[in-house]
Amino acid sequence: MIVWTVANQKGGVGKTTTAVALAGLLAEQGKRVLCIDTDPHASLTYYFGIDSEELESSAFDVFSAGKNITAELMRRSILPTEFKNLSVMPATMALATLDRKLGTQDGMGLVLKRGLAMIADDFDYVLIDVPPVLGVLMVNALACCRRVLIPVQTEFLALKGLDRMMRTLTLIHKSRCENYAYTIIPTLYDKRTNASLQTYKKLIARYGRSVWNGMIPIDTKFRDASNEQQPPSVYAPKARGVLAYQSLLTNLQQLDVR
Numbered sequence: 001m002i003v004w005t006v007a008n009q010k011g012g013v014g015k016t017t018t019a020v021a022l023a024g025l026l027a028e029q030g031k032r033v034l035c036i037d038t039d040p041h042a043s044l045t046y047y048f049g050i051d052s053e054e055l056e057s058s059a060f061d062v063f064s065a066g067k068n069i070t071a072e073l074m075r076r077s078i079l080p081t082e083f084k085n086l087s088v089m090p091a092t093m094a095l096a097t098l099d100r101k102l103g104t105q106d107g108m109g110l111v112l113k114r115g116l117a118m119i120a121d122d123f124d125y126v127l128i129d130v131p132p133v134l135g136v137l138m139v140n141a142l143a144c145c146r147r148v149l150i151p152v153q154t155e156f157l158a159l160k161g162l163d164r165m166m167r168t169l170t171l172i173h174k175s176r177c178e179n180y181a182y183t184i185i186p187t188l189y190d191k192r193t194n195a196s197l198q199t200y201k202k203l204i205a206r207y208g209r210s211v212w213n214g215m216i217p218i219d220t221k222f223r224d225a226s227n228e229q230q231p232p233s234v235y236a237p238k239a240r241g242v243l244a245y246q247s248l249l250t251n252l253q254q255l256d257v258r
Contacts, residue, residue, distance in 0.1 A: 001120045002256060005145035007130040007138060009168065010161025014151040014187035016043045017222050017232075019129045021245040022149075022252075024231025027085040031124040034078065036112070037091035038141055039131040045090040048081050049229045052092045060094040063111050063140070071118035083231065087123075099135045108136050113144035132161070134168050142172055146256065148182040152203065154189045154196040154215065159203070182210060183255070185248060189215035212251060216244045 006019045019035055026033045037044040038059055042052040052058070057077040065073055078089050116126060128141040142148065148169065152162050162184065169180050184207055190196045203211050219241030225232040232242045 001116065001123055001126060003116065003126040003128065003145040004147050004149050004252070005128045005130060005141040006149045006151065007132075007141060007165065008150050008152065008161050009132050009134065009164040010153075010158055011132045013153040013158055013161065014185075014216065015132075016047060016129050017226075018149060018151045018185060018187070018216075018245075019044060019127045020047055021222075021232045021242065022249055023086055023125075023127050024083070024233045025242075025246055025249050026125050027083055027231070028233060030085065032085050032087075032122065034087050034089065034123045034126045036089040036126060036128045036141075038095065038112075038137040039091055039129055040093050040096035041131070042091040042093070044129045045088065045092075047226055047229060048088050050079060050088065050090045052090055055090055055092065058090045058092045058094075060092050060098070062089070062115055063095070063098055063108075063136070066108060066111055069111055069115045069118070071115075074115045074119050075122070083234065086231070095131075095137060098137065109139040110143055112140040116144055138168070139172065142169075142180065146181065147252070148180050149185060149252075150182055151185045151187045151216075154186050154199040154203075156195065156199060159199065162203075181255075183252065184211045186211065186215040189217050191217070212248055214244060214247050214251075216248070217241055 006015045008015060023033045023035050035044055045052045062077050078087050080087050130138050130141045150165055152158050173179060186200050186203060217240055219239055221236040221239035222232055222241055225235035228235055236242060
């Protein structure tokens, strides 16, 4: 099982779109894919037409179980989608209470890692959509992943969010002695604007080879696909944004076999 965590400490940079787009492409490859929504806003959950307030079990129940997590609970909290090979562990607003209720309990940062280990044979890939806040949810998502995918909108303010995210990775590395492989993904690139080009150049200058050497363009097909509750590659397989995500996926898979 390969786990990718999609994270950035700034909202609106394309985290959910990245998770869904890559998940859809992997599912089309015949991979068994699980998307985990750990964001209380539940954008990924709603993307697939799941009402987060009408669930018998969800990611909240998984985290609430803490050290008592079981494979049965993990599987009960996962829902199939109408798309072959693609499943979702949905989020609810209750996730927003976890830091206050459970954040200080021993071992809360490893709940998801333990749970995924129990169902490792069920899926080939797991993609975790993370809220833009450092807390127990982000710590869990980072603790269990092979690679952190960091979408960064190609505009100046997004660089500040990336700086915070990199400080978070450094902080967790110091506290847990764990190195994180990460890939920075330029998103919402608009070739018509100088701002996008200049931001892209700054990304390369600061982070070098950690930046994927392509970019995800602005593409209205992403919004249309979301409205239709379909992965972009299902809704518009030839769209320029989908082709960009296909190129990104190829790169990520090559990195993970090295």
